[in-house]
Amino acid sequence: MTTTPENHDAATQTAKPAETLAGANPTNCNTVTFTASDGMEVSFPLDFLLERGAIIADKINGEDIADVMGCANQLWIPGFPAKYFIRDIVGIAFTNEDEPPALPDFQDDGHDYTNRPNVSCKAEYVGHVGQPMLFEGWADDYDKRIVAVEFSLDEGTTWTRHETAGADAVRWVWWTFEWTPDEEGVFRMLVRSVNEDGKVSPTPAAHQFQVLA
Numbered sequence: 001m002t003t004t005p006e007n008h009d010a011a012t013q014t015a016k017p018a019e020t021l022a023g024a025n026p027t028n029c030n031t032v033t034f035t036a037s038d039g040m041e042v043s044f045p046l047d048f049l050l051e052r053g054a055i056i057a058d059k060i061n062g063e064d065i066a067d068v069m070g071c072a073n074q075l076w077i078p079g080f081p082a083k084y085f086i087r088d089i090v091g092i093a094f095t096n097e098d099e100p101p102a103l104p105d106f107q108d109d110g111h112d113y114t115n116r117p118n119v120s121c122k123a124e125y126v127g128h129v130g131q132p133m134l135f136e137g138w139a140d141d142y143d144k145r146i147v148a149v150e151f152s153l154d155e156g157t158t159w160t161r162h163e164t165a166g167a168d169a170v171r172w173v174w175w176t177f178e179w180t181p182d183e184e185g186v187f188r189m190l191v192r193s194v195n196e197d198g199k200v201s202p203t204p205a206a207h208q209f210q211v212l213a
Helices: 046-052 065-069
Strands: 006-008 012-015 031-036 041-045 055-060 074-076 089-095 126-128 133-140 146-152 160-163 172-179 185-195 205-212
Touching (some): 031 046, 041 046, 055 065, 133 146, 133 185, 133 205, 172 185
Parallel strands (some): 126 205
Antiparallel strands (some): 006 172, 012 055, 031 041, 031 089, 055 074, 133 172, 146 160, 146 185, 185 205
């Protein structure tokens, strides 16, 4: 079995907040307010967005975000829970408030960070004996680096580990895994990711498939 981990930017940058409005200057404003097409508003400290490298994305791994996530664009803040990533942004305002807005409290209580570290898996649903099958997906853990992706074909009794050399905490890891079946049957590939602290995905990704002669 082989695996080819690749680092991909989670989103393709279209504009950093400080570059979005002409004349915006971090020295005379401290707050950025994003307005969505449905009227929803969310505000963040400008310094926080710049420090995190926040972007407004219209593509994910080269694909239009509308095809992947069903929206025109999305705020993306590395290391921050995705539930705060406002979508379909139609307006951005830079203001100088007496006090910049406080960041939401997002302790790891099992709600902000679901199934951390996370992982996905996709492949064909039908394979053939002696012919390689390609499994692929992404792995991510917010502000933690993914150091390995592990695979199991016996419902998690044993795992085959493959390191993800060159991964960092900012970008997702896109992995590929090739496996050649040597018998017919129905199988289920389980996949889990491992972060830099040694923590594994609480719930592995699963892909069930059939192998024919």
